[in-house]
Amino acid sequence: MRFHSVVLSVAALAVGGPVFAECGIASGSVRILSNDFEALQILNTAATTCASDTVTVTTNGTTEHKTIQVPALTANPAEYTVAMVANNSIVPLLAGGLIRPLDDLVAKYGQQLQPNQLIKIDGKVMAIAFMANGQHMVMRGDLMKEAGITTLPTSWTGVMEAAATMKEKGILDYPLAASDAAGWDLAAEFVNMYLGTGGEFFDAGSAKLAIDNDQGRLALQTMRDLTQYMPPDYVTFDTDSMAQLYRDGKVGAMNNWGSLAGTLIDPAKAMPVVAENTVFAAAPTVGDGTIPAAALWWDGFTIAANITDADAEASFQAMMHAVAPETAAAHPNSAVWLIKGYQPGPAAVGVVANATSGARPYPMVPWMGLLHETLGTELADFIKGTEDADKALADINAAYTVAAQQAGYIQ
Amino acid sequence: MGPSLIAMFLFMALPIVSIFVQSLHIEHPQVVIVSETCQPFGGCVETTSVDAAAGAKLRAEAPLGQFNGFGTYGDRNHLAFAEIGIILTESAGLGDAVSRIYNLPLYRALAFTVAYTAVVTPLAMILGFLIALAVNTLPQLFKGTVIFFSLVPMLITPLVGALILYWMLNAEGILGAAIQGLFNDPNLSTRTSAPLTWVTLMTYGVWTNAPFSFIVFYAGLQAVPRETLEAAMIDGASRIERIRFVVLPSIKPLVLFVLLVQLMDNFRVFEPIISFNAASNASSLSFLVYSSLNTQTTQLFGSAAATSMITIGFITVLIVPVLLRVARDLSGGKT
Numbered sequence: 001m002r003f004h005s006v007v008l009s010v011a012a013l014a015v016g017g018p019v020f021a022e023c024g025i026a027s028g029s030v031r032i033l034s035n036d037f038e039a040l041q042i043l044n045t046a047a048t049t050c051a052s053d054t055v056t057v058t059t060n061g062t063t064e065h066k067t068i069q070v071p072a073l074t075a076n077p078a079e080y081t082v083a084m085v086a087n088n089s090i091v092p093l094l095a096g097g098l099i100r101p102l103d104d105l106v107a108k109y110g111q112q113l114q115p116n117q118l119i120k121i122d123g124k125v126m127a128i129a130f131m132a133n134g135q136h137m138v139m140r141g142d143l144m145k146e147a148g149i150t151t152l153p154t155s156w157t158g159v160m161e162a163a164a165t166m167k168e169k170g171i172l173d174y175p176l177a178a179s180d181a182a183g184w185d186l187a188a189e190f191v192n193m194y195l196g197t198g199g200e201f202f203d204a205g206s207a208k209l210a211i212d213n214d215q216g217r218l219a220l221q222t223m224r225d226l227t228q229y230m231p232p233d234y235v236t237f238d239t240d241s242m243a244q245l246y247r248d249g250k251v252g253a254m255n256n257w258g259s260l261a262g263t264l265i266d267p268a269k270a271m272p273v274v275a276e277n278t279v280f281a282a283a284p285t286v287g288d289g290t291i292p293a294a295a296l297w298w299d300g301f302t303i304a305a306n307i308t309d310a311d312a313e314a315s316f317q318a319m320m321h322a323v324a325p326e327t328a329a330a331h332p333n334s335a336v337w338l339i340k341g342y343q344p345g346p347a348a349v350g351v352v353a354n355a356t357s358g359a360r361p362y363p364m365v366p367w368m369g370l371l372h373e374t375l376g377t378e379l380a381d382f383i384k385g386t387e388d389a390d391k392a393l394a395d396i397n398a399a400y401t402v403a404a405q406q407a408g409y410i411q
Numbered sequence: 412m413g414p415s416l417i418a419m420f421l422f423m424a425l426p427i428v429s430i431f432v433q434s435l436h437i438e439h440p441q442v443v444i445v446s447e448t449c450q451p452f453g454g455c456v457e458t459t460s461v462d463a464a465a466g467a468k469l470r471a472e473a474p475l476g477q478f479n480g481f482g483t484y485g486d487r488n489h490l491a492f493a494e495i496g497i498i499l500t501e502s503a504g505l506g507d508a509v510s511r512i513y514n515l516p517l518y519r520a521l522a523f524t525v526a527y528t529a530v531v532t533p534l535a536m537i538l539g540f541l542i543a544l545a546v547n548t549l550p551q552l553f554k555g556t557v558i559f560f561s562l563v564p565m566l567i568t569p570l571v572g573a574l575i576l577y578w579m580l581n582a583e584g585i586l587g588a589a590i591q592g593l594f595n596d597p598n599l600s601t602r603t604s605a606p607l608t609w610v611t612l613m614t615y616g617v618w619t620n621a622p623f624s625f626i627v628f629y630a631g632l633q634a635v636p637r638e639t640l641e642a643a644m645i646d647g648a649s650r651i652e653r654i655r656f657v658v659l660p661s662i663k664p665l666v667l668f669v670l671l672v673q674l675m676d677n678f679r680v681f682e683p684i685i686s687f688n689a690a691s692n693a694s695s696l697s698f699l700v701y702s703s704l705n706t707q708t709t710q711l712f713g714s715a716a717a718t719s720m721i722t723i724g725f726i727t728v729l730i731v732p733v734l735l736r737v738a739r740d741l742s743g744g745k746t
Contacts (some may be wrong), residue, residue, distance in 0.1 A: 066707035087450070092708055095441070097463030121460060122446035129451050182691035186708075205445065205459055233582055233600040236688060296452045338451055361452045366441065366461045368709035375704070382693030384603060395514060398494075402487045406440040407709040408477075 001218055023050035023321045028314025032301075033069055034084035036061040037259050039131055039299070039335035043084075046322040055314060065089070073098040078304040081315040086299045087362040088369055090119070094368055097300040099126055105316040112324060117338050119300055128256050129300035130323040131259075131335040134237075134359060135192055136294060136350030137284055138246065139253045142277035145169055155285045156222050156293065159253055163229040166252050176229040177245060177250035180383045181238045187375035190294075192255070193219035195360045196286040207367040207409040209400050212393045218287050219380060220389040227383065235384055249274050255283055255294065260352035262333035265346060280346075282353035295362035296388060298338070353356025367409045374400040423712035427723070434716035436476035438709060476713060483717040488699075490681040491515045497692070518723070520694040523609065527695070528677040528729070536669055539619060539624025543652070546625075547632050558629075565622035573686030576615055608692035612683045620677070624669050631662035632675060664740065671733050678726050696722045 001345060032047060044059040051057040061078070062068070066089050072079040074096060093099045101124040106113065110128070119127035136158075144152060144345040147165045163175040179185035183367040194201070199215035202208060226232055237245075243260050245251050247270035256264075267275040269342040283294030301319050303312050333347040344352050362368070378399055382392035442465035449455040485492040494515060502508035512518050544562050564572065579586040580601045591599050601607040635658050643653050659666075660667060681697035684690060690698065696718060703715035 045689055055485070067705055070710070089707070091460075095461035095463060095466065095709075097467050116451045118449065118457070119451075120449035122444075122448075132451060181688070207443075231582075232598040233602050235603050235691060298451045355452060361450060364448055364450070366443070367431070367461055373706060373708060379691070384691070386605075391514075398487055398514070404490075406483070406486075406711050406714055407436050408441040409443070 013098075018334070023055075023317055024045060025050055025052070025055050025314045025317045027054035028308075028311045030055065030057040030067065030082065030311070030315045030318045031080045032057070032059040032082040032084065032315075033061070033065050033072065033080040033122060034061045034082075034299050034301075035065050035086075035299075036063050036071065037257075038262065039259055039331075040084055042331050042334055043130070043319075043322040046327055047082075047318045047322075049236065049385050050318040051320055055318075058099050070096060070098065073304045073306065076306040077308070077311075078306040081304050081307050082301050082313050082319060083301065084301045085127060085295050086133070087295075088230060088372065090302060091299075091364060091366055091369055094121060094126065098305055100305040100312060102128065102303060105303070105313065109317055109320050112320065112340060113338050114338065119298070124141055127300040127302045128319070128323070129298040129338050130301045131337050132351055132355065133257060133259050133297040133299055133336065134294050134351050134354045135188070135255045135257055135283060136261075136292070136354050137253065137281040138261070139279045139281065140251075140274065140277055141279040142273065143175075143252045144223070144279075148170055152279060152281060153284065154281070156226070157287075159284050160225060160229065167229065172250075174229060174231040174250075176226055177237060177242045177251045177254045178223070178226055178234065179229065179237050179239045179242050179256075180223075180227065180230075180234050182380035182383075183235055183376045184372065185238045185376075186379050186383060187372045189223060189255075190219060190311065190375050190379060191362070191372065192283065192294045193222055193363075194281070195295055196289055196291050198289060198291055200364065201363060201368065201371060205279060207365075207404050209371065209397055212397055216393055217389045220392060221287050223383060223384070224389075227385070235380070247271065247274055258348065258354075259299075259335055261350055262347040266333075280350035280353070282350065282357045283359065292357050292359040294354050294359050296355060296359050297362055299335075328361070367404055367407075370403045370407060370409070371400055374403055430716045430719050433475065433712055434720050435478060435480060435713075437479045437483060437713045438711070439466065439477050442466060442469075442694060464683060479713065483713050484721070487515065488714060489717050491517065491519050509651060515646070516694070516699060517696075517718070520696050520699050521691045521725070524678055524695045526609065527613060527616060527680050528674060530613045531620060531677050532670065532673045534613075534617045535620035536666070538621040539626075539669075540628050541623045542621065543628040543632055544658075546629060562622045564619045569619065569682045570686050571650045572619065572682050573615060576611070577687050578613060593688070602688070602692075605692040605744050608638055608687070608689050612680075612689060612693055615683050615687075616677065616680065620673060627665055627669050628662060631665040632658065635661045664737075667733060667737050667740070671730055671737070674733065675726055678729060679722070696725070 013295050030047065030050065032044055034044060040061055044061055048057045048059060061110050065084070069080075069083050069089065071085060073093060078098070083099070103125050103314075106118065106125055106128070113128060117124045117129045117179065119129055139152060141152070143166060144162060147162065147169055149162050149165065153159045153162050159176070166175040180189060194211060194215060197215035197218055199211065199213065201211055203210050236334055239256055242251070242254055242262065243256055246254060246256070246264060249271045261280060263269045265275050265278050283292040285291060286293045301313055323339055325339055325341040328339040328342040332343065332345040336344065336348040336351040374396055378396045379392060381387040382389065387395075401410060442462040443459050444462045446460050447455050448460070473711050485489055487494055495512065495682045498508055498511045498725055502511055513522060546554060546557055546561065578584050581587045582591065582600055588600065589596055615705065639657050640653060642692055645659050648656065679694045679697050679702065684693055684698050699718045700715045700722070703711040703718065
């Protein structure tokens with residue numbers, strides 16, 4: 001977790017020059033809370049250039065933002081004015097009434113925004129999206145060729161056959177990797193797989209869980225079958241450590257985030273042979289399906305409710321400056337931007353492929369977060385191989401139902 | 412007497428009462444409405460969302476939440492009375508019943524917590540006592556340095572010490588590779604196997620808890636009556652007999668004190684589980700409280716409070732025998 005807090009008003013004075021003229025903010029305090037990956041670091045840095053002698057900008061980019069945001073924004077005045085969110089982290093903020101509608105701010109300052117950037121709940125704009133994200137297939141084209149595979153696999157069955165061939169020919173002892181560390185990443189693996197089967201997580205309109213079916217079992221079985229091609233401590237892999245393994249040339253194929261795709265093809269960060277031969281594609285399909293087994297995510301920002309209107313306006317202006325078309329133009333490989341004028345680069349291939357092949361968005365219902373957390377703990381035994389799929393599904397059902405009752409979603 | 416009673420009331424009794432009251436409540440039922448959600452993919456669809464205004468109104472009226480009585484104590488995430496009943500009537504034999512009970516979160520946490528306490532407490536005390544005996548026989552020149560190094564496990568921030576050990580146990584780290592070589596199994600990983608994880612956590616526990624026993628026993632050894640020791644030596648008692656019949660009885664109150672403190676401390680084991688990323692293999696009661704509160708969705712205060720009260724209950728049961736022994740010794744004038 002990195003705590004990166006920068007107060008630049010004094011620094012801006014030292015640098016000199018009318019910095020405030022760039023952002024046009026009269027005065028206010030901008031306090032940003034975000035996750036910690038490259039695209040958000042870029043936006044945080046861009047927002048801090050709005051600091052001046054009347055405007056203070058502080059940023060906190062941490063992987064713990066999801067646990068911090070609700071208590072921090074519940075305080076009055078809120079500890080942060082801007083909370084960067086995604087499909088899942090906006091839901092607790094909405095449920096607690098912790099963010100404010102942005103319609104009038106959009107009308108005043110949001111001319112640069114495209115219609116699909118406006119996240120509307122019940123007719124009101126509650127967030128501005130600036131990038132799309134998702135986990136997609138990342139493969140070593142050279143190792144596939146060496147194993148004699150001419151058409152790259154598009155289904156998980158195909159990926160496993162390719163892995164078996166690579167293992168047989170001694171190209172890699174453990175060709176595959178997946179983020180099976182207990183917790184958020186393991187749950188995300190299941191969510192991705194289950195979305196690929198086309199199933200629904202809950203009964204329509206209710207919080208009652210509906211994954212105890214053939215699709216749930218197929219998703220679980222596929223996850224388990226993949227582990228036979230992974231290094232023995234696969235239960236400690238999260239997406240960052242897996243990406244590092246890939247950059248070190250130890251992985252043949254994996255599903256990983258589009259937001260770090262740029263680091264995998266950057267010769268300064270990855271081994272040259274890896275950077276040159278990495279191929280991105282849509283996430284593989286599961287079973288006989290046609291839907292990529294991955295969720296589509298959007299990342300955006302929201303403005304806190306428990307702050308002064310002046311701070312809200314200043315924060316919105318600072319964020320408009322940060323998500324201006326210039327940012328997307330300057331950093332085309334850092335994310336799949338939803339910003340006007342963005343042309344997808346080589347790092348965006350996977351996410352764009354997901355979107356065009358019909359991948360489904362991560363569900364934005366209020367109880368999805370509870371399911372995600374339950375999956376993170378209950379799937380640990382299953383993925384290690386000490387529990388079977390039926391028992392795992394029964395445990396998930398029981399644990400989720402209790403959690404939903406305690407949180408008030410099921411009476 | 413007065414000030415300490417007031418302090419105990421303010422800082423111990425009141426917080427416990429407050430937690431107990433919290434444990435009797437759960438979150439208000441969420442008011443859910445159907446609304447239209449528009450996002451970059453898939454356009455606008457009808458989804459359900461929470462009516463934040465209605466929820467805020469409920470919370471303003473009754474901030475503690477909805478009264479649930481002792482319901483939280485008996486639900487699946489705590490003592491699971493209903494589930495245990497079903498398991499005991501339906502299960503096929505003792506092994507099946509045990510494995511199904513072990514599947515319940517609190518009982519799994521209890522299993523590791525009790526095992527950890529039962530193993531680490533005596534081992535740490537014995538190790539501390541042996542180190543104290545050894546240091547006591549050193550020449551004055553070396554005593555200071557050796558004492559410092561014996562205290563190092565307690566000086567290092569627990570999280571940092573655990574992380575160092577965790578990375579050494581990585582399959583590519585010194586200890587991890589050594590263990591793989593020792594058992595001649597390249598697939599062996601201490602992180603994936605639950606028994607090995609337990610052993611790792613307990614070893615870490617002994618390593619960090621030994622210094623506390625060491626320092627208390629070392630101080631106690633200085634107060635052993637020299638005349639009795641010399642008399643025993645003259646009578647021809649061997650080293651072990653001297654320790655057994657002179658040293659140990661004189662430090663018995665210290666042993667009870669250290670036992671009491673270690674039992675309470677070890678029952679609250681929490682940091683190693685975080686530092687070793689061992690949550691999937693080992694869980695503890697404190698870790699359950701942490702997971703209830705460190706959520707990315709709704710913080711479950713009622714659940715955390717109930718687990719805390721259950722922990723207090725178990726610790727009380729654990730230390731009552733020791734407390735009775737201390738009380739009896741004190742009133743019998745044996746110290």
